Amino acid sequence: MTRLLRAVRARLAADPVRRPAGPPPLTEAETAEAEDRLGITFPPEYRRHLLEVSAGGEAFARLERTEGVWWWTDNSATRRDLLALPFPHPDSYDEADDALLLREPRAEDCPDDEEAFSRAWTAWDDEAGEFEDRKTAGAVVLKEHGCGFATLLALTGPLSGTVWWDGRATCDLIVPLSLDHAGGARPVTFGEWLGRDSWDLLPPDSWPRRRD
Incomplete structure (x- = not known):
């Protein structure tokens, strides 16, 4: 019996069919x-x-x-x-995506107030970033x-x-x-x-x- 167990273990050790390399399964x-x-x-x-x-x-x-x-x-x-x-599903936000792009502030909307444009664009960019994350x-x-x-x-x-x-x-x-x-x-x-x-x-x- 001991010799049989040794033979089985040796065969298993030499068997080329093994688990894929990498982390083991989780319990x-x-x-x-x-x-x-x-x-x-x-x-x-x-x-x-x-x-x-x-x-x-x-x-x-x-x-x-x-x-x-x-x-x-x-x-x-x-x-x-x-x-x-x-x-x-990507189809579910197509229209909202287009609407958000259309609302992007443009410099010409605030020709005399760079700070107002910067604030508006930053707020829009934050909203766009959240939208992308979602x-x-x-x-x-x-x-x-x-x-x-x-x-x-x-x-x-x-x-x-x-x-x-x-x-x-x-x-x-x-x-x-x-x-x-x-x-x-x-x-x-x-x-x-x-x-x-x-x-x-x-x-x-x-x-x-x-x-x-």
């Missing part, structure tokens, strides 16, 4: 604690991956507890106070791609569990990553996204194709 207790502290319930596919495969790492942003605080790597700019809000409410950065591009995972609302592309650095748009852009562009789920390149899931035409 059920850790996952539940993270959900409680963050005020959300993780989408099923993402939650299962955290429990059975890995908490993240090279493939996507790691969920970790640092000094008792749960958060994701590569998400220093993500606002914690907006995480529990429903992730909004476009990614309920989502976290799954993967950074440089130059302001990022892959997002929606964690809340009707779109929970779906994956999106933040291309606002060049086109002011957040768009779904999809396997079927011609057929309605249903956003991929976290499970569908795993193992795929976000660049390959972008709309096929009129899109910057810069690779990581």
Whole structure:
């Protein structure tokens, strides 16, 4: 029996099929604690991956507890106070976005009062910044791609569990990553996204194709 156990252990040690490199999975207790502290319930596919495969790492942003605080790597700019809000579909704020742009103060509106223009523009810029932050409410950065591009995972609302592309650095748009852009562009789920390149899931035409 001892020789058999040794043989099994040796075979397992030599087996090339192993868990992906990276942080280990979370325990059920850790996952539940993270959900409680963050005020959300993780989408099923993402939650299962955290429990059975890995908490993240090279493939996507790691969920970790640092000094008792749960958060994701590569998400220093993500606002914690907006995480529990429903992730909004980009179509839902199109009109408000256009209206905000039309209200941007212009210098010619205050030709004789530079200070008044500066105050008005600063107030507008603060409002615009808040508006931009709320476009990614309920989502976290799954993967950074440089130059302001990022892959997002929606964690809340009707779109929970779906994956999106933040291309606002060049086109002011957040768009779904999809396997079927011609057929309605249903956003991929976290499970569908795993193992795929976000660049390959972008709309096929009129899109910057810069690779990581």
